[in-house]
Amino acid sequence: MAKIGAKRFWVWFVLAAGLAATALALGGAVAASTVDPAFEALVTRLAADGLPEAKVRRLFSRAEMAFSPKAMSDKLTALYMRKYGLKLVADIQTRLIALGWHPGPADGKLDRMTRWSIKAYQAAEGLPQLGTATETLLAELSASPKPAPADLTFPQFPKAEVHDIVLTPERLAEAREFYERNRAALARARERFGVPEEYMVALLAVETRVGRYLGDEVAVVNLASLVAGEDLSRLPRAFAYEKPAPDRLAWIKAKATEKGKWAYGELRALLRYADAQGIDPLSIPGSIYGAIGICQFMPSNALKYAVDGNGDGKADLFEPDDAVASLGNILRAMGWREPMSEEAMRKVFYGYNHSQVYVNTIMDAARRLRDASGSGTTKP
Template sequence: MKAARKPRRALAWCGYALALALAALGVGGAVAASTVDPAFQPVLARLVADGFSETKLRRLFSRAEMVFTQKAMADKLTALYMRKYGLRLVADVQGRLAALGWYPGPVDGRLDRMTRWSIRAYQTAVGLAPNPTASEALLAELDRRPEHAPAGLAFPDFSGQEVHDVVLTPERLAEAREFYVRNAKALARVRDRYGVPEEYLVALLAVETRVGHYLGDVVAVVNLASLVAGEDPSRLASAFAYERPDAKRQAWLDAKAMEKGEWAYGELKALLRYAEAQGIDPLSMPGSIYGAIGICQFMPSNALKYAMDGDGDGRADLFNVDDALMSLGNILRAMGWKPPMTEEAMRKVFYGYNHSQVYVNTIMGAAERLRADVASGTLKP
């Protein structure tokens, strides 16, 4: 079935482009929009064909903020490509670092913990701001400043559990504790209704959004629309210029772009429906690079299913703390949270929320620290 569906989906963009051309000539519908970013015109056409109000969509897509960006799709495809094949750019950085004594691992094109540590170590040594990513700018610095590692450089042991270290810093844990105290009543209501202890709710939010302090620096509807537009391979060519994928790998990239774009289209529709139901301007909602929204970072399809009114005002606003906490309890219960819970069962639920063992490890670590604070009396709800 998958092999049969792909050709039809691949032809979709041609169909949308034809519909737009006909509309511009006054034939068929009236979807042509001269003020809409050209990359988004096929997206608008699809939404209209699926029953969304053309008037509202025109108003939304004609606003200055609605500008296509390739970053969301490029980042997603880069991560997938690196996992499958390794990245030429990362391998070149690893090779240069290894030659200078900063990197002891394999030159495999994968940005693992050791590679990130080695990049930071080199950057610190030459006076650059630590930024553990592979880039052409870093390659240029390595060529310009080939600083050798000191003799006998001790490399860290990364055999233990990996966590997002920044979440467990004193500053970030202090934010979590303050949130715990300030929202003790709302947290208790969620625990009573869904059986999720306060420390796990707070720990998850500490990982997702710094307990509401960071909701994303992009607009969710723009990124989701951009992911849909990114199904068109021509819009992403520059993102893989350094990699120079061969025909087989390019075909794989094109198929992945179509797959992720189709997923994003479902989330875009869900976001527009959620915004309409809650009376929220879609462009007022910040989100993750892949469209997750709110204090608890729900994907829009989950917002439609699990968002709850936690403060009794008749709305389920995921940017409202009471609503977000109740919604979080609701989705965790749906994912399998049912006391009493073993650690293995809790880990399974959190992995369902975000498919990353590092993510799960960090939640468990933050929750352990909060629980110890409560037990010792240093954290008093």
């Protein structure tokens, strides 16, 4: 098994061990031969949609397949905060403003200034500098109302143009190492799909540190939990402090339905992809919302665009040869054609991730990789 494929095994092993330990600590609340009650309807639904019920039930009966409210809670909370602001955040901001730690406003948005203010207060109190908004923090602000120093100055946070962390010497060195180690695979992908090597490596550097970070979650568990989390009764803590008004609660329910429907399609795709590749679904790490592999494909895209890059008959997105070929394939499908203008390149990358900062970072990293390699594969 290649280096990154082996890493996937160890990520899975650690995650599985942790989940098993949790199950034991809970006194075997979900036995190895029993489907988590939160997933029972999902198993029936998958079987009704044509997946072999016995196989699905075996998968969902494994101890690792335990419902977690985190993915849906985090998603709904983030969406709600963006639209309305969160009462908990606003209450924390109000306390910080009163103590001189925050310049305002108390808008309920956990932005960079608010995170900085929280960390500044936590540092002064000798607390871990987490920068998160919790009920524990609010209680600490009330129990220990330490005023800010009179000479406290607030930093300026200009709008980010790039993800600076990706462009550090250490991260660029990782990207160059990947480039050199996989020159042959990258060249084959370029020949096959027309995407220059430096752009593929730059995108992988942004997504997963060229395979060094594949996600801390088990993709199938998180996607299944997102589907089950459509039922808000399974998320009792998500909006307990907020106590949203009826119209806002209706909005939350609509969003949960929307995200649950989306997650169901991705879950089905992940199970089909794993079956086609002969991979245990529970061995596949991913992001909190189910993106997988070195190039972080959503499972539906894995089904459409994952290709065999080394001739072994598989399209394993955790193997560099297959990952770069698959990336070239999806970028070509999204409109990559050589020669093309920088504007056209940017449009393709924006389609991959709807963020101008993301696009700027890829373009900058690709330029640096090209300059360092002296490849001259594209015009600067």
